[in-house]
Amino acid sequence: DTAVSQTPKYLVTQMGNDKSIKCEQNLGHDTMYWYKQDSKKFLKIMFSYNNKELIINETVPNRFSPKSPDKAHLNLHINSLELGDSAVYFCASSQDLAVPYEQYFGPGTRLTVT
Amino acid sequence: QKEVEQNSGPLSVPEGAIASLNCTYSDRGSQSFFWYRQYSGKSPELIMFIYSNGDKEDGRFTAQLNKASQYVSLLIRDSQPSDSATYLCAVNPLQGAQKLVFGQGTRLTINP
Numbered sequence: 001d002t003a004v005s006q007t008p009k010y011l012v013t014q015m016g017n018d019k020s021i022k023c024e025q026n027l028g029h030d031t032m033y034w035y036k037q038d039s040k041k042f043l044k045i046m047f048s049y050n051n052k053e054l055i056i057n058e059t060v061p062n063r064f065s066p067k068s069p070d071k072a073h074l075n076l077h078i079n080s081l082e083l084g085d086s087a088v089y090f091c092a093s094s095q096d097l098a099v100p101y102e103q104y105f106g107p108g109t110r111l112t113v114t
Numbered sequence: 115q116k117e118v119e120q121n122s123g124p125l126s127v128p129e130g131a132i133a134s135l136n137c138t139y140s141d142r143g144s145q146s147f148f149w150y151r152q153y154s155g156k157s158p159e160l161i162m163f164i165y166s167n168g169d170k171e172d173g174r175f176t177a178q179l180n181k182a183s184q185y186v187s188l189l190i191r192d193s194q195p196s197d198s199a200t201y202l203c204a205v206n207p208l209q210g211a212q213k214l215v216f217g218q219g220t221r222l223t224i225n226p
Contacts, residue, residue: 033213040122041200043158043216056213090157097212105157 003027004106006091012112013081020077021109023091031055032074033092033103034066043090049074050097081113117141118205120217129226133190135201137217140184143208147179147186150202152219158202162188193224 004025013019025032033056034046048056052068063079074091091106118139127133135149146165150158164170164177164186176189186205190197200219207215 041152041202041219041221043202043219045213045215048213058213102160102163103214105159108157 004091004093004104006089006106006109008109009107010110010112012114014114015081015083017081018077018079019081019111020075021089021091021111023074023076023106025072025091025093025104025106027093027095027104029093029104030071030096031094032068032071033094034074034076035090035092035105037088037090037108039087047074047076048097055097078111081111083113086111086113116217117207117215118203118217120201120203120220122218123221124223125220126223126225127193129193129195129224131193133193133197133222133224135188135190135203135220135222137186137188137203138184139186139203139205139207139215141205141207142181142184144181144184144205145208146206147177148204148206148214149175149177149188150204150216152200152202154199190222195224195226198222198224 031050033048037043046060047066049068065077068074088108090108092103094103149162152158162177164179170177174191178187200221202219203217204214
């Protein structure tokens with residue numbers, strides 16, 4: 001059983017399009033995250049949700065909109081895609097907001113904007 | 115100054131030797147420190163965490179923390195080719211304590 005799953009694994013699209021990435025965790029965790037990893041491997045948090053409530057929004061452009069229908073799911077919708085959005089997007093979850101608990105990462109979604 | 119800094123490498127170490135990975139952080143009030151391993155094309159996975167000054171050992175891995183110097187390191191003893199990966203240092207800063215801040219990672223290659 002996959003603990004944290006993401007779909008799709010690869011996403012190739014043109015500038016200006018709108019796309020979504022879905023994430024699900026079956027660990028019973030309360031907290032979920034979205035990270036962006038650029039070509040230089042720099043992993044940066046974008047959002048975190050705790051029990052469907054937005055906790056962290058790291059000055060991400062408004063074109064990025066997360067949605068958490070329940071605590072097991074955290075989706076990411078991106079409007080008007082730009083070249084600079086090309087990266088690997090990782091979803092992660094942790095037991096709760098107490099960060100020392102281990103964060104489990106999904107397999108990542110490689111987004112390429114052409 | 116970046117919040118968490120690592121030498122991006124690559125760091126090459128012969129098989130069986132000790133690999134030493136270093137990380138410095140800027141927020142003096144940081145509370146907890148993590149080492150993640152990321153194989154090429156895969157997701158990060160937690161291998162060690164440390165909260166207190168000193169050493170913490172887990173198998174072949176030892177994490178070392180020096181809060182006065184704002185420095186954390188990871189030692190890998192008896193390095194194996196399977197240890198070849200990018201190692202990400204992550205810090206839980208006092209300000210914004212509900213997140214991890216990652217360094218850019220050090221790429222480690224173990225040569226047989």
